[in-house]
Amino acid sequence: MEEALGCLTRVRVGHSKGRPAPNKPCLLLAIICEIQAGHITSPRVAIDDRLIARYHDLYELAAGRRQEARPWLPLWFLSSDTGPDGQGGSLWQPELPAALNEVIDQLGAPKSLDQLRKRFTAARLHPALYSRLEQESSAREAAALLVTRHFSSSTELLARLHDYLEQAFASGAYEKDPEQLKGTATDSPQQERARSAAFRSLVLEAYDYRCAASRLRYITPDYRYLVEAAHLIPFAESQDDRPTNGLALTPNLHWAMDNQLIAPGPDHRWHVSPAVDALVPDNRWLCELDGQPLVLPREACWQPDRDALAWRLDHLQR
Known part of the structure; x- marks a missing residue:
């Protein structure tokens, strides 16, 4: 040795x-x-x-x-x-x-x-x-x-x-070469897990563990993060795990985006589906997000891809 x-x-x-x-x-x-x-x-x-x-x-x-x-x-x-x-x-x-x-x-x-x-x-x-x-x-x-x-x-x-x-x-x-995270849908299960781990790590670090919608940032005393890494264009459709195809979101807002209730747009603003009834008090937490700015990473190289943002906005419930 x-x-x-x-x-x-x-x-x-x-x-x-x-x-x-x-x-x-x-x-x-x-x-x-x-x-x-x-x-x-x-x-x-x-x-x-x-x-x-x-x-x-x-x-x-x-x-x-x-x-x-x-x-x-x-x-x-x-x-x-x-x-x-x-x-x-x-x-x-x-x-x-x-x-x-x-x-x-x-x-x-x-x-x-x-x-x-x-x-x-x-x-x-x-x-x-x-x-x-x-x-x-x-x-x-x-x-x-x-x-x-x-x-x-x-x-x-x-x-x-x-x-x-x-x-x-x-x-x-x-993580050292994020471009490898696009276009390899035939990966083995072990590679898929590694890709997923790299996507999560790169996205959360890019956003400094802060939600791109609510701005919440919380790390527990034993170092668990409140936010999750959310795909803009789902991996099943894009085969893209690059961090520019992701956002850091709290679990509730991740769920809302995946269900087309909210969407970030190329204008770097949040948009709320008209299907969300603003007159229902329980919907206030979503409705208040409409028009709010999208929190962006400090480094331009990690900012979300405009085409991915456009895809997400196009799939908002109408």
Whole structure:
């Protein structure tokens, strides 16, 4: 085993009920997945919602108790582990403000994610390790090493983690090249799941997890999102899972759009079907949407395709 990956075998973990604690291995697996998805593109790792949500997904698989995930612990204590021998430096180096460097040892470990983010919002992965994790073959080797070393007590858990990581690598390849998400209706079931995961991830991130109609944005304490990824032109008709064929919507508004009660138009406004009776008080939540602006992603490349918006408006109930 090459030394750049060998440092992963020396990561120190605590133990719970006689088994290795999953915190650090889950964080490292989350980082590997995010590198392979193209979300982390340098040794500098932002402590953002996407990484934390990925950590929660893996922790839930490993421990079965999503609500007990404590991401601030591995984000903090991973800095005590050393990088590849002969390269110097720690495996994980938080970017601390200069004022904190002098007193950091006196502060103790953070007790919440908010408290950790007041200390740092990014850290640097050891560059030699990062360069290896950019390569899919090495990333797969690193993931297998972590899973085998820390989760081998249960064959069922090994299988679950294997399936999760296989899908993460496959969906990550689509995320790095979204044009692959159009026009491949003959995909295998495994590819379909990977495409669907990539579509959801790209759409929700493009909209910053905010509903394109109601503007609601809510992430639960255990990092579940209120919004869903909704197709403009249904996949069965378009074979298009590119994020420009999608919107982030709350479940009720996703349902309303799929049932042709509301539609976003090329004018970037919401339109409500005349079939919705405005005189019925229970319909107010839909009627008030009429004429409201469509929330758009900040990056122009992710904004919804005008032809897809026109298709959706043409299919509004009349």
